[in-house]
Amino acid sequence: MGKVGHYFRFAENQTTLRTEILAGTTIFFTMAYILLVNPYLLGKEAGMDFGAVFVATALAAALGTLLMGLLANYPIALAPGMGLNAYFTYTVVLGMGVSWQVALGAVFISGILFLFLTLVRLRELIINTIPAGLKSAVSAGIGLFIAFVGLKNAGIVVASEATLVQMNTSLTEPGVLLTVLGLVITVLLMIRGVKGAIFIGMVTTAIIGMITGVVPPPQGVVSLPPSVTPTLLQMDIMGALDLGLFSIIFAFLFVDLFDTAGTLVGVSKQANLLKENKLPRAGRALTADSIATMSGAALGTSTVTSYIESSAGVASGGRTGMTAVVTAAWFLLALFIFPLVETFASVAAITSPALIIVGVLMASSLKDIEWNDLTEAIPAFLTVVMMPLTFSIATGIAIGFIFYPLAKVFVGQYKRVHPILYILAILFIIRFAFGGSL
Template sequence: MLEKLFKLKEHGTTVRTEIMAGVTTFLTMAYIIFVNPTMLASTGMDQGSVFVATCLAAMIGCFVMGFYANYPVAQAPGMGLNAFFTYTVVLGMGHTWQVALAAVFLSGLCFIALSVMRVREWIINSIPHSLRIGISAGIGLFLAFIALQTSGIVVASPATLVKAGDLTSFPAIMAGLGFVLTIGLVQRGFKAAVLIAILIVTAISIIVGEVDYNGIMSVPPSIAPTFMQLDFSGAMEVGLISIVFAFLFVDLFDTAGTLVGVATKANLIGEDGKLPRLNRALLADSTATSVGALLGTSNTTSFVESVSGVAVGGRTGLTAVTVGMLFLLALFFAPLAGMVPVYATAGALFYVAILMMSGLVSIDWRDLTEAAPVVVVCLLMPLTYSIAEGIGLGFITFAVVKALSGKGREVNISVWVISTLFLAKIIFL
């Protein structure tokens, strides 16, 4: 049955190898079951319910990716997208989390439509390489800034907007410890480095009395507080169109980049240089996003940590299915997730930021028309506290500086359209 479903022999792999690859991938991305509920709880959402939604959305996404697309790519609510959901849409713009969930659901439907109509290739290929890299790096800087704030390392200042906080405070010290532990363990080859660092910081917090011990395992919490709590009436307002688009835009390119990277590592790229079954993989991602919104979590997306499973031999969807089964088992560790303090996840955010900024090395810094938009995106995402604003201003900068530099022909029609839409939003909304 497994051979028929996943074509193991054709891909030169075995059941044992695929299962081990799935376990490896899960250990490298399991931090999301602690980070995501903690982050979304800042919007007023029930943390236990978000924990269940996170695990279920990840399980469903992995199962669809594994059984339908047959890719060794795991899925879960994505970093960056959950920050956008929390700090931009809800806390920044003042929308309710119910409206934000509806926006996520609509972005998932749009993603499904783009995948079915096969226009996603035109969209992906039409966005300049430099902007794709800039968006990823900008989100990384945004996550790092959030980590600094939530741990008290950076605090608000009336004179300078931000300043250094009390670096001797317990949260700041623990955040720093979590970060250096993560980097040290990653360098030493620990697959669960991020997870281990989070658990160590949490254990120390319990020992010194900063966190109350509530047990490790239990029956999963109720998902009722977030299940089907979407507010479509608020999400249909004109001002939310850009939010839906931003969710779609970031998810689309995050997924595309991850799929290409993982498939290349696994030697799954066809002789024509294209990804086989790419539409199925994108449909898996978009379907999981819509279902996840109904359950009560932000966009579900493909995780770049899937490369860790590919590195130990994962080549088929059985790897993703294994990850999905482990997320299902994780449902019974809700008390442990509830004890993780927000500063314990700061190291994970910083580590993810490093991964997302690594692509900046491929930017041609000698060409200012390429470099300037990247810098605009990278700086304005954290400084405006908005991923959407950073993306929009980056597109506008790219189109304008290219035109003024006599390189207008390098700007394709889609970039002009997107830039115009963002400019109209800034002026009229």
């Protein structure tokens, strides 16, 4: 183990192999809910092969996390991103009628662009170009969007001819009651600071569902993984290169870029890994993320990004890439519990509480918006509110990018807006004018 300790710099980071294993295990169980939620969204909802999406999710998470550990030596795990998987399913595939093959092609292209921006070192320029308020608004808007999806799937919020949406008048339905109970359990666990609260809440909800007869019992526990062939290399890159899909590719790239940057900085700061407020080996970390996104699209899943849940591992003492390696190993082992995932992920009452809670966590970025400055607040608010109301993350981003430079120009602060923002605003206006919604 001396070579392992030397490679991951245990002594320099004041950690041990035992601590790193514990931290990696903690991260896995904190984010293991993605193994149920992602196959549900892409498989059950978007029409992809459920088993293949499960395998693609686990393999993409394992590969991305392993690369993060070995290349960048950071205790950060990756997996298909929440929000982006919902955007993939409900906006791109179901909303716009784009085939999932073309949607995977768009994800693959966004990964290539991410890698290009990383290699030519333009990522810092782009990150610094986007106003902090818009970054926070995008995260919060995605949170509201995810929470709305969870409420809708659970049957708590339903359609209404008079008001578009309303509370379900039949909250005593078994599935709805199970969702509410699962949400309460998860909330209580999170309030108490229990690590892996979302995953534990899902498992507890599943057990209660089986006891009450709402959830069918699994047909087994352990089995060989299903085939990934139905989704492997099925992405349609040429179809995604259609000019009309610019906004889709941009949304995938934009959210992944800032999700990853924010997570890297946040977790590294928590672990005291920043040097002079800068992130060492940032290029390697971003390269791992972009390769994971391209590999995930090739396997058959939506954009792979860094997970803020990695902070749970840092809180447990994880300081090096060995933590990520352990998490990756857990994802590979999870391939063999498909019977459980197949049963539980098909029940909205089990997956919906996770969507709602993740939405709450992402909406916390609302506090970082300068609400006293209307040139910041109005574009941010429109970004946030338009995502759930139009059921499109891309539309929310576009609205914010149009109104931000417009507001600044009107008050004479046009010099504070980077030229890139003006270009993007014009492109989005043209898209709305000639292509309708995004």
